[in-house]
Amino acid sequence: MELSPGISYFLGQLSRALLAPGSHVSLASLFCALSIGLFVLAARRYRKGRRIRVRPLLRALFPKSILRSESNWVDVFYFYFNIFIFGIVFGWALLSYEVLSHAVTGGLTALFGARPPSALPVLVSRSIITVMLFLAYELGYWLNHYLSHRVPFLWEFHKVHHTATVLTPLTNFRVHPVYMCIFLNILALFTGLANGVGGYLLGETTHQYGLSENNIILVFFIYLYVHLQHTQLWISFTGWLGHLLMSPAHHQIHHSRDPAHFNKNLGSCLAVWDWMFGTLYIPAAERERLDFGVEPDRQGAHTIWGELIAPFGRAGLLVKRRFEGRTPQSVSLAAPDRKEAY
Numbered sequence: 001m002e003l004s005p006g007i008s009y010f011l012g013q014l015s016r017a018l019l020a021p022g023s024h025v026s027l028a029s030l031f032c033a034l035s036i037g038l039f040v041l042a043a044r045r046y047r048k049g050r051r052i053r054v055r056p057l058l059r060a061l062f063p064k065s066i067l068r069s070e071s072n073w074v075d076v077f078y079f080y081f082n083i084f085i086f087g088i089v090f091g092w093a094l095l096s097y098e099v100l101s102h103a104v105t106g107g108l109t110a111l112f113g114a115r116p117p118s119a120l121p122v123l124v125s126r127s128i129i130t131v132m133l134f135l136a137y138e139l140g141y142w143l144n145h146y147l148s149h150r151v152p153f154l155w156e157f158h159k160v161h162h163t164a165t166v167l168t169p170l171t172n173f174r175v176h177p178v179y180m181c182i183f184l185n186i187l188a189l190f191t192g193l194a195n196g197v198g199g200y201l202l203g204e205t206t207h208q209y210g211l212s213e214n215n216i217i218l219v220f221f222i223y224l225y226v227h228l229q230h231t232q233l234w235i236s237f238t239g240w241l242g243h244l245l246m247s248p249a250h251h252q253i254h255h256s257r258d259p260a261h262f263n264k265n266l267g268s269c270l271a272v273w274d275w276m277f278g279t280l281y282i283p284a285a286e287r288e289r290l291d292f293g294v295e296p297d298r299q300g301a302h303t304i305w306g307e308l309i310a311p312f313g314r315a316g317l318l319v320k321r322r323f324e325g326r327t328p329q330s331v332s333l334a335a336p337d338r339k340e341a342y
């Protein structure tokens with residue numbers, strides 16, 4: 001049967017997202033997250049001397065109150081919406097990555113002269129560029145996230161992610177297209193610079209280790225705990241580990257309505273950039289009572305209009321007032337430090 005190009009494109013995007021083993025939302029990584037979640041819950045029950053049965057464990061992981069919530073249905077919509085437009089937005093960003101990478105390598109060659117071919121074993125040089133690109137990804141992620149919280153115009157688009165009142169792995173996709181476009185371009189900038197420097201030092205043919213074209217270290221963390229960051233399952237890294245890695249509890253703190261948690265834990269897999277730039281909040285080992293979301297009384301939360309269209313209006317109003325010489329806080333529904341929103 002002949003499918004329309006739009007439907008074929010959508011199905012292709014969906015199957016790539018679910019079936020490519022290195023994708024951000026592969027079925028394999030979701031299954032891995034589910035297994036880790038079940039194991040953690042079972043171990044906790046065992047320690048308390050309670051019986052371990054699969055059905056109560058699954059009920060604990062998938063409470064009906066979360067599955068049936070309006071917030072969850074918006075996440076499902078955003079998942080399909082972003083799967084569909086991801087290819088288009090990614091297309092805009094990919095060009096700058098390639099161009100920038102070659103430009104940096106070319107610029108360094110012009111400045112310092114061509115380097116002799118690297119004498120390092122391929123395993124070592126590829127490992128170095130893999131780590132460099134992962135750190136560049138994490139730094140770009142942190143910076144984009146920091147700006148999205150601190151710049152009122154950008155916050156209007158990032159706020160969509162924070163209006164989720166329950167967290168599921170699909171909440172990861174609850175991001176406005178404008179946010180995603182800026183995010184991908186900042187990522188392209190940072191990874192392009194890193195790849196350009198790496199190409200100059202190690203040779204332009206040195207490529208990172210990857211799975212489905214994603215950095216292998218990033219994929220490792222996606223399988224390990226990135227999905228669990230958007231769940232209600234409290235897995236907390238404290239002490240030195242809490243300074244290095246962004247545990248699920250770290251990110252749940254990031255979604256908290258408690259002003260003490262605002263603008264904290266902005267990293268993706270690593271906590272080191274938050275630690276370095278003073279935005280780290282290490283969660284307690286025992287579960288902290290948290291409420292998620294922003295502005296509980298805001299009109300339009302969990303509607304397509306309120307989450308997709310209205311941010312343009314609010315951001316436009318901010319720009320207009322800025323040109324009129326009025327402070328953004330006088331019109332913004334959320335100040336950069338989010339304090340006025342409460």
Ligand SMILES: [Zn+2]
Pocket residue numbers: 145149158161162254
């Ligand atoms: Zn955020």
Ligand SMILES: [Zn+2]
Pocket residue numbers: 161171172230251255
């Ligand atoms: Zn989140």
